[in-house]
Amino acid sequence: MSIYHVNYQTTNKYENPVKEALIVLLILPKADESQQFISFSIENNLNLDHFLMPNMYGFDRIMFRPSRPFSQLDINFQCQLEMEDINPYENIIEPLTNESEIIQSLDFKIDHQLFLKPTPSTRISKELLPDVLIKSDHQSSVEFLQTLNAFIFNQFQFEDQVDSLSNVPADTLKNNHGVCQDFAQFFIAVCRANKIPARYVSGYLNQGDGHIGSAMMHAWAEAYIPGTGWQGYDPTNNLMRDSHYIKVCHGTDYSDCAPIKGVLNTHGSNVTDYKVTVSQQAQQ
Amino acid sequence: MNAQILKSYQVEDHLLDEVFDHKGQIRAPYKRLYDYFNKYGSDDFKRVNEATKLSFLLQGITFATYAENPKGTERIFPFDLMPRIITGSEWKELEKGLIQRNIAINLFLKDIYNEKKILKDKIVPSELIFSSVNYNKYMVDFEPPGGIYNHISGTDLIKHSDGNFYVLEDNVRCPSGVSYVLSNRDALKKSLSQLFKALKVGTVFDYPEALSNCLHSVAPDGVDEATCAVLTPGMYNSAYYEHSFLAQSMGLELVEGRDLFVENGFLYMKTIYGQKKLDVLYRRIDDDFLDPLAFNPDSMLGVPGLMDVYRQGNVSLINAPGTGASDDKAVYSYIPQIVKYYLGEDPILQNVHTYQCEIPSEMDHVVNNLEKLVVKPVDQSGGYGIFVGSSASKAECEEMKQKIKQEPREYVAQPIMNLSSHSTYIDDTSQFEPRHVDLRAFTLLGKDYEYVLKGGLTRVALKRGSLIVNSSQGGGSKDTWVTELD
Numbered sequence: 001m002s003i004y005h006v007n008y009q010t011t012n013k014y015e016n017p018v019k020e021a022l023i024v025l026l027i028l029p030k031a032d033e034s035q036q037f038i039s040f041s042i043e044n045n046l047n048l049d050h051f052l053m054p055n056m057y058g059f060d061r062i063m064f065r066p067s068r069p070f071s072q073l074d075i076n077f078q079c080q081l082e083m084e085d086i087n088p089y090e091n092i093i094e095p096l097t098n099e100s101e102i103i104q105s106l107d108f109k110i111d112h113q114l115f116l117k118p119t120p121s122t123r124i125s126k127e128l129l130p131d132v133l134i135k136s137d138h139q140s141s142v143e144f145l146q147t148l149n150a151f152i153f154n155q156f157q158f159e160d161q162v163d164s165l166s167n168v169p170a171d172t173l174k175n176n177h178g179v180c181q182d183f184a185q186f187f188i189a190v191c192r193a194n195k196i197p198a199r200y201v202s203g204y205l206n207q208g209d210g211h212i213g214s215a216m217m218h219a220w221a222e223a224y225i226p227g228t229g230w231q232g233y234d235p236t237n238n239l240m241r242d243s244h245y246i247k248v249c250h251g252t253d254y255s256d257c258a259p260i261k262g263v264l265n266t267h268g269s270n271v272t273d274y275k276v277t278v279s280q281q282a283q284q
Numbered sequence: 285m286n287a288q289i290l291k292s293y294q295v296e297d298h299l300l301d302e303v304f305d306h307k308g309q310i311r312a313p314y315k316r317l318y319d320y321f322n323k324y325g326s327d328d329f330k331r332v333n334e335a336t337k338l339s340f341l342l343q344g345i346t347f348a349t350y351a352e353n354p355k356g357t358e359r360i361f362p363f364d365l366m367p368r369i370i371t372g373s374e375w376k377e378l379e380k381g382l383i384q385r386n387i388a389i390n391l392f393l394k395d396i397y398n399e400k401k402i403l404k405d406k407i408v409p410s411e412l413i414f415s416s417v418n419y420n421k422y423m424v425d426f427e428p429p430g431g432i433y434n435h436i437s438g439t440d441l442i443k444h445s446d447g448n449f450y451v452l453e454d455n456v457r458c459p460s461g462v463s464y465v466l467s468n469r470d471a472l473k474k475s476l477s478q479l480f481k482a483l484k485v486g487t488v489f490d491y492p493e494a495l496s497n498c499l500h501s502v503a504p505d506g507v508d509e510a511t512c513a514v515l516t517p518g519m520y521n522s523a524y525y526e527h528s529f530l531a532q533s534m535g536l537e538l539v540e541g542r543d544l545f546v547e548n549g550f551l552y553m554k555t556i557y558g559q560k561k562l563d564v565l566y567r568r569i570d571d572d573f574l575d576p577l578a579f580n581p582d583s584m585l586g587v588p589g590l591m592d593v594y595r596q597g598n599v600s601l602i603n604a605p606g607t608g609a610s611d612d613k614a615v616y617s618y619i620p621q622i623v624k625y626y627l628g629e630d631p632i633l634q635n636v637h638t639y640q641c642e643i644p645s646e647m648d649h650v651v652n653n654l655e656k657l658v659v660k661p662v663d664q665s666g667g668y669g670i671f672v673g674s675s676a677s678k679a680e681c682e683e684m685k686q687k688i689k690q691e692p693r694e695y696v697a698q699p700i701m702n703l704s705s706h707s708t709y710i711d712d713t714s715q716f717e718p719r720h721v722d723l724r725a726f727t728l729l730g731k732d733y734e735y736v737l738k739g740g741l742t743r744v745a746l747k748r749g750s751l752i753v754n755s756s757q758g759g760g761s762k763d764t765w766v767t768e769l770d
Contacts, residue, residue: 022546022588024577051548053592056422056578063589065547106410110400113414114424252421263576263588265542 001084002243003038003281006204008077008217008274010260015268017069023262025062026055026202027077027217029246034086040079046070057256059249081246088240093228095140102226103141103195112197112224119253122200124169124189135194141225145233148190152183153238160214180212181254183235184219188253197224201232202257204246204278211244212237215275217259222250246278293707293716300445300704301718302368313369313767316482321366326714333365333709336471362760363468364709365475368721368742369483375766378441378449378725379736381632384623386437386727387734389456389610391626393433396609397423407625408618412642415693416615417663418608420571422578422591429597430502430731433604436495437727438462441633443704450636450701452722454611454619456603458568461741461761462491462726463526466533468741468763484768486738492533494728494735499534499564501730502600510563510600513537513553515544517569517585527568536566546589551599565590566602574605613662613696614640636701641692650697651685657697658751659684670752674700703751706762708744720745722753723764739764 008027029035042050042062052060066073102108109116118124126134132151135144157177167175167182169189178186184200191198198221205211205218213236220234220241232241241247251257260272295304303314310318321329340363370378395402396413403410413419438459440452469488473480496512503510513536516527531538543554544562552559567574573583578591593599609615617638623631639646639657650657659671671684688695705718725740742762743753753759 020545022577024589053549053589053596055592056424056426056595061592065545106406107404110403110410113410114421117414261577263581 001082002206004081004083004204004206004246005279005281006077006079006081006246007277008075008259009276010075010272010274012073012260012262012270012272014071014264014266014270016266017071018066018073018264018266019069020265021064021066021262023064023066023073023075023260025075025077025260026059026249026257027259028052028060028062029079029081029204029248030059034084034243035246036082038080038082040077043076045072045074055249055251055256057249057251083243083246086241086243086245088231088242091228091231092142092225095142095225096227099140099226100137108226109195114252115197115199115224116192116195117252118189118192119255121168121185121253121255122189122192122198124173124186124193126193128170128173129190129193133190133194135196141196141223142228144194145191145196145223145225145231148187149233149235149240150238152187152235156183156186158183158212158236179214180234180236181219184221185253187221187223187233187235191221191223198222199230199250200253200257201241201247201250202254202259203248204276205234206244206246206278206280208278208280209244211239215277217248217276218245219254219257220245294718296705296718298445299702299718300443300447301706302443302704302721303366303707313371313769317367317369317479320476320479329365329709330714332475333711336365336475337363339471339474340467362744362746363464363471364744364760364762365472366707366709366716367472367476367763367765368706368723369765369767370739371770372766372768373770374449375486375738377632382437382439382725382727382736383734384627384629384632385439385451385454385619386434386456386729388619388623388626389437389454390432390434390729392622393604393607393610394427394431395626397606398425398427402622402625405625407621408615412614412618413609416609416612418571418606418612420606420609422595423604423606426595428502428594428604429504429600432502432729432731433607434610435498435502435602435604435729437729439633439725439727441723441725442636442701443721443723445702445704448634449723450634451616451619452636452701453613454616455724456607456611458570458603459724459726460523460526460568461724461743462737463529464761465726465737465739465741465764466491466529468761472763480765483765486766486768488737488739491726491737492530494737495530495566496534496536498728498730498733498735499566499600499602501733502602503563504597504600507563511553511560512564512566513539513562515539515541515565515567515569517573521568523568530566541569541583541585541587544587544590546587546593549593549596549598551587551590551593562599564600564602571605571608574601613638613660614642614693617696636698639697641688641695641697647688647692650695651688654681654684656700658700659688659695659697662694662696672700672751700751703745703753706742706744708746708760708762710746717748719748720751720753721762738766 169186172178172182172186188198205213207213222230434456438455441449499512514531551562572580573585575590576583577588620631641647655673657673661669703720706721707716708719726737728735742764744760745753
């Protein structure tokens with residue numbers, strides 16, 4: 001068991017006063033049996049009340065609706081939580097002998113359509129993929145997903161600055177580099193091209209332990225393995241999700257998981273900055 | 285004596301004329317109307333017709349077309365004094381068929397967003413649904429208040445030369461046109477009042493009350509006295525007149541996105557007395573513009589967070605988002621099977637045979653018989669993009685073939701149906717001439733509530749020989765009388 005302290009700070013400056021807005025933060029760790037809150041607090045410079053509203057997947061979002069003009073909004077979110085130890089390898093059970101049959105069945109495709117259907121940022125044509133990223137019928141999902149995870153880690157170079165938010169998987173493959181978000185979306189694209197349901201995960205990574213990441217929210221992927229269920233894969237670190245990964249939410253791709261979104265009544269430019277720190281308290 | 289205005293009417297041989305039979309004899313339901321009209325000469329008629337039109341303009345009953353003028357200048361909806369008559373027995377069948385069809389569509393929508401049984405049972409191909417741009421992921425695993433998706437349906441029907449009505453298209457997103465039905469009736473009531481009683485014509489003026497009942501029936505759980513409103517994209521929308529008309533006739537607020545906001549899981553309307561919670565929103569804006577947080581982020585028309593309030597069950601949206609997955613023209617051809625699947629009944633209303641271009645054998649038939657077919661883009665409404673094979677040039681046919689081959693999922697084709705014709709007063713000749721007509725019927729479904737507007741909107745293709753009746757394509761309209769007499 002580990003205790004984590006997460007701090008998410010964001011500063012948003014607007015060229016012209018914002019008359020009305022809805023600011024939505026998707027940064028609250030998901031509460032479940034493996035991660036539990038000890039405490040959390042949300043503060044802002046405008047003394048606005050916040051309210052919580054779940055998104056379509058049931059993940060709580062923090063919302064602010066400033067109704068008086070403002071030019072700067074600073075939000076400081078802190079939480080303390082307790083993570084159970086997760087040993088991902090424990091979860092993986094023996095691959096089913098009829099796995100391919102299940103994956104190819106109509107019922108499976110219908111039940112998982114949401115996470116099988118490529119989106120613009122998780123689409124890649126099979127023709128572009130090297131042979132090793134084409135799943136063969138006698139390969140189990142587990143084997144294939146491990147190969148995919150290692151491929152991304154070994155072939156692509158990690159960058160810690162986001163240069164653009166819209167690297168499509170084909171670009172990531174061509175350029176051989178990207179940020180965690182690009183790697184997660186590439187991972188998902190390859191899964192979907194191979195008929196494996198996969199989803200985008202946004203959360204916090206404890207980097208203190210030598211993990212690769214940046215001072216931002218981390219992104220990884222979950223793939224659905226028949227018989228086992230959803231399993232987390234982090235291609236940026238070539239790891240499976242363990243207790244260093246604090247999950248906030250999942251969705252079809254980044255667009256479902258953006259940590260901050262706002263609909264503003266203003267004109268002119270704005271600058272958004274944010275910083276994340278995750279620290280682990282002494283082991284008990 | 286004045287020339288009798290209906291005397292020189294020419295019936296076209298290959299067509300079904302609803303007023304005259306092939307021998308040029310007046311059909312029974314129109315007998316009284318015919319006698320009445322023939323008492324007048326063309327000059328009298330012209331005068332009454334002009335007066336009626338003027339009253340439309342003065343009342344502001346107008347619409348704007350995008351194709352003609354992108355700036356959205358408004359026009360009056362062309363209208364003539366000669367009503368279309370549907371007999372009581374004919375109507376009874378239509379009404380039963382409309383309710384049956386729309387209930388089946390509702391069950392279909394509930395299914396494809398939840399259990400997906402019809403797809404697993406391979407009645408409807410799952411690819412067809414999941415590849416549709418109108419399949420809305422925000423509706424997955426969610427059931428709207430009252431379990432109703434298509435509260436308001438506009439079903440487009442034609443009367444074929446065999447004398448039967450066929451469904452041409454289902455419209456279950458934001459079907460428009462109902463305000464013209466009421467305005468047309470209003471105008472004719474003034475001009476032809478004596479005939480209404482004689483023919484025992486069913487009323488259409490109960491529509492606003494019926495719609496209001498329908499809206500209230502699907503209020504969120506726990507709301508006793510629902511506050512409803514009509515959401516319009518604004519005065520530049522082609523159907524703005526209708527939005528304001530409906531709001532006014534139901535006694536509801538007409539609001540725009542900027543009048544609304546979301547807080548604490550509920551939807552509120554800004555009023556001069558402060559904020560007021562809204563429970564039911566009859567929205568007349570497209571799905572994509574409803575909520576910039578969920579859909580098109582550039583939309584200035586919607587309300588940020590609306591879809592979340594909706595999924596919380598705290599507001600009812602009329603119609604539900606995502607209904608477009610059931611009324612696209614590719615799904616249309618499966619409606620008879622859909623009726624059978626959910627209701628175990630044979631469909632009362634017939635479909636026009638439809639070829640799915642995405643099925644290779646059907647595509648072959650379509651590209652080889654283009655001159656006998658009407659090709660429609662799956663995803664367009666308002667009559668835009670319709671290709672009529674018989675009146676296309678060789679080059680246009682060739683171009684169409686290429687388009688179909690490139691994106692077969694995007695097109696369906698139907699045999700050219702002979703829409704019935706109806707005597708229509710033509711300004712240029714001051715005469716009655718045959719023009720093609722269709723019928724848009726309006727069905728309401730609420731929680732334990734069903735209603736069909738008696739008559740609906742008869743749309744007229746004003747260009748001689750044209751088969752396209754949509755108002756956005758320069759069509760006109762007629763009042764539609766459902767008579768109790770046969």
